[in-house]
Amino acid sequence: MTRIISALTDVSDQYDALFVDLWGCVHDGRKALPDAVAALQAYRKTGGKVVLVTNSPRPRTGVEKQLQQFGVPEDAWDSIATSGDSARSAMFRGAVGEKVWFIGHPGERKFFEPLTLLEDPVDIETVALDQADGIVCTGPIDPMADPDVMRPEFEQAIARGLKLLCANPDIVVDRGEVREWCAGALAALYTKMGGESLYFGKPHGPIYDLARRRLAALDVEISDDRILAIGDGILTDVKGAIDEGIDSLFITGGLAAAETDTTHQPDEEKLTSYLTRESSSPTYAIGFLR
Structure with a gap:
C-alpha cells in the first residue's frame, strides 16, 4: 500500500541515490520550484547522489542550459540522464535508418548534432517523408494541436513500413497552467494506427540503464534497492521505477493534481481511487517534492 x-x-x-524527474517536480516548465530545489540540496549535503532523469528530447547539455534559465542551481543535482541522449544513441546506431523524416520544433534540430561517443556512427540525413527510411519525433510542431492532425502523414508512413523513434515518451506536460502535447502522444497514435514506435525514455529500460551509468561515473556503487525514483507521471516515472525494481515517490501535485485533489497534500481517498484505476502502487506519495 502506498504511504503518504x-x-x-x-x-x-x-536511499543513497535519487532518480528525479524534472518537469512537474523540480520545475514547472517556466521556473524552478523552490521547495523541491531545497529538498535536493539538503539531500546532497547528507552525501546522497541526485541524477535528474528526464524525458526531455534534448541532450544533457541542452537540459543543463534550460535548468540555468529556470533557476535550478547546480548544487541541487549531480548528473543528468535524458531521453534525448538515449534516443540519439539509438538513432546514430541506425535504429530507423540513415534518411529520416523529422517531426519536431525547429529549435530541437540539435538532436541531430554528431554524437562523438559512438564508434562508427551512422550518417543521419533529414529528408522529406517520401524519401525517408524512418521517422524521428522529438515532439509536435504545435504542442497545442490535437495529435490527430498527423493522421494523413502517418498513414503514408505506415504504408511504407517506417519505424518512428520517439525521443520523449511523455503524453502531456504542464507548462505553468497550460497543458501541452508531447512526442509520446504522436508515438501512441502512430502505434494505434498500426505503425511501430521505438521508445527510449521513461518508463522504458534504456533511460534507466543510462541513469545507472551516470551514477557509476560518479565513482559510487549503489544497488537498485538503495535508489528512489521521484516523479509525477504514473505511466512513466512510477511505472518505469516499478518495472526496474526501484522504489518510487509519486508527486501527486503534478499531472494528477486534479484526480488526487492535491493542494498541499493529496486527498487519501481520491489518491487510492486514482491508483486503483491506474493499477499502480508507488512506494510513497506526496503532494509536492519538499
Whole structure:
C-alpha cells in the first residue's frame, strides 16, 4: 500500500541515490520550484547522489542550459540522464535508418548534432517523408494541436513500413497552467494506427540503464534497492521505477493534481481511487517534492 509522506526527509535516509524527474517536480516548465530545489540540496549535503532523469528530447547539455534559465542551481543535482541522449544513441546506431523524416520544433534540430561517443556512427540525413527510411519525433510542431492532425502523414508512413523513434515518451506536460502535447502522444497514435514506435525514455529500460551509468561515473556503487525514483507521471516515472525494481515517490501535485485533489497534500481517498484505476502502487506519495 502506498504511504503518504510529508517530506523527502521522512524516507531519504533509506536511499543513497535519487532518480528525479524534472518537469512537474523540480520545475514547472517556466521556473524552478523552490521547495523541491531545497529538498535536493539538503539531500546532497547528507552525501546522497541526485541524477535528474528526464524525458526531455534534448541532450544533457541542452537540459543543463534550460535548468540555468529556470533557476535550478547546480548544487541541487549531480548528473543528468535524458531521453534525448538515449534516443540519439539509438538513432546514430541506425535504429530507423540513415534518411529520416523529422517531426519536431525547429529549435530541437540539435538532436541531430554528431554524437562523438559512438564508434562508427551512422550518417543521419533529414529528408522529406517520401524519401525517408524512418521517422524521428522529438515532439509536435504545435504542442497545442490535437495529435490527430498527423493522421494523413502517418498513414503514408505506415504504408511504407517506417519505424518512428520517439525521443520523449511523455503524453502531456504542464507548462505553468497550460497543458501541452508531447512526442509520446504522436508515438501512441502512430502505434494505434498500426505503425511501430521505438521508445527510449521513461518508463522504458534504456533511460534507466543510462541513469545507472551516470551514477557509476560518479565513482559510487549503489544497488537498485538503495535508489528512489521521484516523479509525477504514473505511466512513466512510477511505472518505469516499478518495472526496474526501484522504489518510487509519486508527486501527486503534478499531472494528477486534479484526480488526487492535491493542494498541499493529496486527498487519501481520491489518491487510492486514482491508483486503483491506474493499477499502480508507488512506494510513497506526496503532494509536492519538499
